[in-house]
Amino acid sequence: xxxxxxxxxxxxxxxxxxxxxxxxxxxxxxxxxxxxxxxxxxxxxxxxxxxxxxxxxxxxxxxxxxxxxxxxxxxxxxxxxxxxxxxxxxxxxxxxxxxxxxxxxxxxxxxxxxxxxxxxxxxxxxxxxxxxxxxxxxxxxxxxxxxxxxxxxxxxxxxxxxxxxxxxxxxxxxxxxxxxxxxxxxxxxxxxxxxxxxxxxxxxxxxxxxxxxxxxxxxxxxxxxxxxxxxxxxxxxxxxxxxxxxxxxxxxxxxxxxxxxxxxxxxxxxxxxxxxxxxxxxxxxxxxxxxxxxxxxxxxxxxxxxxxxxxxxxxxxxxxxxxxxxxxxxxxxxxxxxxxxxxxxxxxxxxxxxxxxxxxxxxxxxxxxxxxxxxxxxxxxxxxxxxxxxxxxxxxxxxxxxxxxxxxxxxxxxxxxxxxxxxxxxxxxxxx
Amino acid sequence: xxxxxxxxxxxxxxxxxxxxxxxxxxxxxxxxxxxxxxxxxxxxxxxxxxxxxxxxxxxxxxxxxxxxxxxxxxxxxxxxxxxxxxxxxxxxxxxxxxxxxxxxxxxxxxxxxxxxxxxxxxxxxxxxxxxxxxxxxxxxxxxxxxxxxxxxxxxxxxxxxxxxxxxxxxxxxxxxxxxxxxxxxxxxxxxxxxxxxxxxxxxxxxxxxxxxxxxxxxxxxxxxxxxxxxxxxxxxxxxxxxxxxxxxxxxxxxxxxxxxxxxxxxxxxxxxxxxxxxxxxxxxxxxxxxxxxxxxxxxxxxxxxxxxx
Numbered sequence: 001x002x003x004x005x006x007x008x009x010x011x012x013x014x015x016x017x018x019x020x021x022x023x024x025x026x027x028x029x030x031x032x033x034x035x036x037x038x039x040x041x042x043x044x045x046x047x048x049x050x051x052x053x054x055x056x057x058x059x060x061x062x063x064x065x066x067x068x069x070x071x072x073x074x075x076x077x078x079x080x081x082x083x084x085x086x087x088x089x090x091x092x093x094x095x096x097x098x099x100x101x102x103x104x105x106x107x108x109x110x111x112x113x114x115x116x117x118x119x120x121x122x123x124x125x126x127x128x129x130x131x132x133x134x135x136x137x138x139x140x141x142x143x144x145x146x147x148x149x150x151x152x153x154x155x156x157x158x159x160x161x162x163x164x165x166x167x168x169x170x171x172x173x174x175x176x177x178x179x180x181x182x183x184x185x186x187x188x189x190x191x192x193x194x195x196x197x198x199x200x201x202x203x204x205x206x207x208x209x210x211x212x213x214x215x216x217x218x219x220x221x222x223x224x225x226x227x228x229x230x231x232x233x234x235x236x237x238x239x240x241x242x243x244x245x246x247x248x249x250x251x252x253x254x255x256x257x258x259x260x261x262x263x264x265x266x267x268x269x270x271x272x273x274x275x276x277x278x279x280x281x282x283x284x285x286x287x288x289x290x291x292x293x294x295x296x297x298x299x300x301x302x303x304x305x306x307x308x309x310x311x312x313x314x315x316x317x318x319x320x321x322x323x324x325x326x327x328x329x330x331x332x333x334x335x336x337x338x339x340x341x342x343x344x345x346x347x348x349x350x351x352x353x354x355x356x357x358x359x360x361x362x363x364x365x366x367x368x369x370x371x372x373x374x375x376x377x378x379x380x381x382x383x384x385x386x387x388x389x390x391x392x393x394x395x396x397x398x399x400x401x402x403x404x405x406x407x408x409x410x411x412x413x414x415x416x417x418x419x420x421x422x423x424x425x426x427x428x429x430x431x432x
Numbered sequence: 433x434x435x436x437x438x439x440x441x442x443x444x445x446x447x448x449x450x451x452x453x454x455x456x457x458x459x460x461x462x463x464x465x466x467x468x469x470x471x472x473x474x475x476x477x478x479x480x481x482x483x484x485x486x487x488x489x490x491x492x493x494x495x496x497x498x499x500x501x502x503x504x505x506x507x508x509x510x511x512x513x514x515x516x517x518x519x520x521x522x523x524x525x526x527x528x529x530x531x532x533x534x535x536x537x538x539x540x541x542x543x544x545x546x547x548x549x550x551x552x553x554x555x556x557x558x559x560x561x562x563x564x565x566x567x568x569x570x571x572x573x574x575x576x577x578x579x580x581x582x583x584x585x586x587x588x589x590x591x592x593x594x595x596x597x598x599x600x601x602x603x604x605x606x607x608x609x610x611x612x613x614x615x616x617x618x619x620x621x622x623x624x625x626x627x628x629x630x631x632x633x634x635x636x637x638x639x640x641x642x643x644x645x646x647x648x649x650x651x652x653x654x655x656x657x658x659x660x661x662x663x664x665x666x667x668x669x670x671x672x673x674x675x676x677x678x679x680x681x682x683x684x685x686x687x688x689x690x691x692x693x694x695x696x697x698x699x700x701x702x703x704x705x706x707x708x709x710x711x712x713x714x715x716x717x718x719x720x721x722x723x724x725x726x727x728x729x730x731x732x733x734x735x736x737x738x739x740x741x
Contacts, residue, residue, distance in 0.1 A: 010529055
């Protein structure tokens with residue numbers, strides 16, 4: 001079949017050679033990463049520059065006035081004495097204060113009525129810092145009233161962490177629940193997005209060929225089925241290429257990161273930071289090693305390919321029956337998008353409860369299984385479930401392709417009015 | 433030898449008998465005109481010949497053997513009425529792609545495309561995109577992509593629409609050349625003057641049925657109405673005779689129709705007897721346009737939707 005190869009080649013190269021392909025493939029992840037870098041940078045910077053202007057405290061409740069309790073950071077706060085809330089409102093700006101905190105006399109068991117005055121709105125992190133500072137002061141005051149030494153309290157206070165361990169045939173391994181969650185979610189969302197993005201591209205391509213009337217020229221040389229499959233496969237290969245480029249990009253970034261990181265580490269200051277950081281790195285790589293990466297990779301590729309193929313044939317059928325009118329396309333696309341979105345919803349649940357009946361159903365039902373299975377992929381899935389799910393998916397792909405090819409064949413040569421559902425069904429189930 | 437033979441072709445759609453029992457043959461090297469009003473079933477018939485549609489019943493012989501969609505598609509070049517090209521693809525690349533779809537190797541395709549491009553002075557277009565072309569230019573490109581693989585059968589649906597007279601002539605010349613070199617050409621059109629000029633064999637379709645089949649001359653002879661044009665130095669106001677009746681009299685020009693069994697000589701005799709100097713005397717054959725209109729007249733101009741069981 002050299003002709004279907006030709007069609008695949010055309011579909012693939014015209015897309016890959018386009019500038020927009022390079023931009024979306026390379027630039028988008030870079031932009032996203034850059035975005036995160038900026039967020040991190042802003043967050044880090046925010047911590048240090050937060051305290052440029054101090055905040056005054058009028059402490060009528062006396063929770064800070066006890067000299068025995070020294071928990072005020074004088075670089076950030078200043079105790080104001082001899083003022084009331086009303087009088088100080090007019091003065092704090094002239095004293096170079098960002099604002100002031102008014103703590104009225106209150107019942108220590110029910111501390112309320114605390115007000116923050118400022119000229120501009122107070123940031124979330126600052127508010128949280130103030131709240132925790134006041135809470136701690138109230139807490140210490142209460143300890144004092146109960147006659148407990150704060151130092152002693154610190155000694156008896158306990159924090160424990162639970163290390164989760166997965167027992168496999170190769171022995172037990174440490175695992176990180178969060179990491180498995182992230183991997184599942186990332187795989188699911190990638191398949192979800194790829195099915196929609198590339199499915200839509202198939203639809204657009206088919207509609208373009210139809211409205212340009214090139215379809216008529218091409219199907220006088222090749223079978224309509226070859227044209228349809230050539231387009232679907234070609235665009236699918238574009239998707240796989242994009243994955244490959246992303247994987248390479250991540251690899252490059254990871255090897256480049258240490259070159260930039262030491263600098264950042266030092267900015268974060270303190271010798272503890274690097275230790276914590278390398279600790280996290282070690283934890284992540286240890287956690288990754290506990291995941292069945294090979295299995296995940298294999299299932300991901302399998303479900304991407306067949307999920308994409310199944311939906312792409314549906315998208316192609318829709319593309320073949322509509323004309324330029326985008327609204328028509330949207331109406332017809334909606335029923336196709338529904339199971340994909342449903343799959344996504346089930347997937348988010350399946351991550352939390354991988355063995356729930358909904359998750360099992362979702363990962364077997366062929367229209368949702370490509371996405372839902374990703375939600376369960378980091379857990380042990382019974383082998384029969386994978387087998388049934390795979391067989392159902394491949395079977396659905398074959399059946400749908402067979403039916404949609406017939407709609408496609410009629411649709412690409414029909415101009416004018418959009419056919420009704422009934423007519424399309426008739427085309428799909430016609431014998432010839 | 434007939435290159436193409438159609439036997440009792442039928443194609444019914446849900447609400448239309450698009451092609452209803454049509455048979456005819458086309459000789460190798462013919463320039464064949466497929467005529468008919470809008471909706472006569474021409475496009476459906478052509479789509480069956482190109483293998484895009486399967487007939488509901490009937491059969492097609494190509495080159496003496498039953499038509500094989502896949503193998504014979506490479507020997508057919510089809511230019512649909514609505515032009516189809518990839519707008520965003522470069523022109524040279526596109527022409528080569530379409531030629532390769534017809535079974536040419538890359539090297540062959542490149543060579544032939546280049547040959548045609550230089551023939552029609554299109555070399556400078558190579559790296560342009562179709563969306564940069566004017567309608568007439570893309571028409572020329574479409575023509576090249578249709579004939580580039582040296583098809584035995586070339587099907588052209590309204591090939592001259594959108595072309596200026598210079599380019600139309602250029603294409604017309606190429607069509608004659610192709611026919612001379614043994615290609616068979618099917619024209620589908622409703623521009624009668626082109627058909628008279630180019631075609632030697634025509635079929636007229638209406639409402640899915642063939643209503644006329646023959647050579648251009650044969651058809652004209654068949655539909656002639658014994659009308660002659662006569663020029664004379666002086667013509668009397670009243671011509672009373674049972675040899676002919678006057679269709680139109682205009683100064684010294686007379687359009688007349690023979691009556692009964694009279695022959696052209698009887699007319700001349702009449703004028704000679706009257707001592708009227710005849711300057712010219714020719715038969716006026718109906719134009720294809722007249723025949724077309726007469727044949728199609730009286731039927732609904734647009735097809736109505738029928739119920740088909």
